[in-house]
Amino acid sequence: MREGALRRLQRRPEVWLLAVIVLVGAILGVAAPGFLTLANIVDLLETYSVQAIMAMGLFVVLVSGGIDISFAATASVAQYVAVLLATRAGLAGPLAIGVGLLIGIGLGCLNAALIHFVRITSIIATIAMMSVTFSLLMYFSGGRSLYDLPEWWTDRVVFWQTESPNGDLTRITLPIVAMLVAALVTWLFMTRTPIGRQLYAMGGNPEAARRIGANIGMLQFVAYGYLGFMAAVGGLLQAHRVGESVPNAMYNTELSVLSAAVLGGASLSGGIGSVPGVLLGIVLLAMLQNGLNLLGVSSYFFQIVIGLTILISTSITVLSARKRRRHRNPSEPLGTPTLGATTQEPARV
Template identity: 50%
Template sequence: MPKFLPRITGTEAWLTCVIALICLGLSLTTDSFLTLVNMFDILNYSAVNLIFAAGLLVVLIAGGIDISFAVGASVVQYLVAIALPGLGGGNWAMGFVLAIAFGTMLGAINAALIYHFQIISIVVTIATFNLFFGLLMFFTGGRSIYMLPDWLVTRVVVFERETAYGWAEITLPVIVMAAVLFSTWLLLRRLNLGRQLFAMGDNPEAARRLGIHIGAMHYLAFGWMGACAGIAGLMQAHYAQEIVPNALYGRELEVLAAVVLGGARLGGGRGTLLGAVLGLALVAIAQNGLNLLGTSPYAFRMIIGAIILIAIGMPSGAPAYLTRLLRRPGGPSKGVAQ
């Protein structure tokens, strides 16, 4: 297989099969699921979550966990909106620079608390989740911002096609998402820093003895997460054409479930970008299918909780083992103790 193509693991193969089965079932039970308009809608909506997933994957590979990124993205939205008028209204270049800078700063706060005070990452990010959201609501009073620069709220459509169900469009967030995913792939698979992140997540003490600067890796992982959160916040403001303080509240569970389902290990040292994308695709398609079927939105929350429990409880080698088992001549029973 060429080096530029991703290697399919057992987890990714199973996710692909499950996604295909769900798509088949929804295409048979609904009229609008398997249409270009709906597929593009899923892609446009999921772009923000995929940007989140890229950053969270880096943190999980490094052995940490972050549940504050969605709230951090909301904070970045407001900081950018406040800073832009003083800069003459800004433009896309300035917006990205500010979003990445503010997001990286919030990520660095998490990294500093985790590394210098030796606090477990989930405890730190639970604390900063509440701290960031509390400060945001306190200073904004929970008010939304509707008066945004024209360049930010004007829809940028990079591809459109008229169909029997309406216009199918691919918008700017999808292109930005693709750029973030490619950058994350380069970091994890083509740079020495990515190998150091994997090593630290797998065994921090061994990584330290090899000369890897553990503190720098913390700042890299959580800084990358913060930068992705900043970009995602900017894209959410562009997509929604407004800034609402709690618009992204709760996204952290969807993204965490998707990335863990995609094979990223909560203990660190393992995870693939393809797995994270497939996990998020499964979650997004399930949510879209429930909406089309008229199912209560609370059912989706139950599914997310079940996904997290299944993904955490499943042994790390189970998908690959099941794949080998089914490929064995004679089926599952041959060579297996009864």
């Protein structure tokens, strides 16, 4: 039994990811002296907090068996509208934030509706939604950035700080805390609530989930709505961090968030993945980008790293799954629906 537990641990992608992170950290620590300092690490955490929060939402959608490309556009829209309301209409803080979050949830639910009711494949539905929301944002904003954010929005919120002997200030700020809260909430949601477990079940075998009576439609709305919410939180925090709202600032972050989640072990075919894994995925990508920067390698190189990450990690996942399948039982009709299921299945209604 102990041996089984050890083997199980070995198979978890998080363990391997952690090993890679330690290795990369050690190498970068030696090669780039500024890397392994508290200030740099905390700075790194803050830079990637927004992406990490959005990754939490995306992780939920991935577990449910879907995919979403539109969340960065959702975040931009939620952010811009909230900032607009706060600056131009003078809306009170909580109200502006509330509207921003509602916009995120609403756009997420719209995705869910397109996927569940209209039955558009999630990738096409969300690409279309991304195009519509982002284009409308650019049209109505005219591409203009908003700089005059109210003070309550841009004021640093420091939870803890320390000064190193050489005067470097290290501060644990709101984005970092928000990221940790988002991770904790997502972890609790996915491991400790019946809905979260149903999302795992649906991602693992949608037909079986339907048969045991899970409400597939509700689950879709929860997953995409949750991602919309997290995207909006990320968008609002982004404005807090940089003190301005640029309509296309977050455009194109979807791919790096997606690759972080995939790298962290979230399966694109659904049902598999964990919050610590996704966080580690973000950490690894952040370390690579920051480390390459410190080493003087062009930041343009980063997108190549992302592309390779997606290609290699997905290929390995699929190939190793296939290998394991062959080792198990050759005569077993895994993956192909059994005859009974296909014969009696009516056209999807």
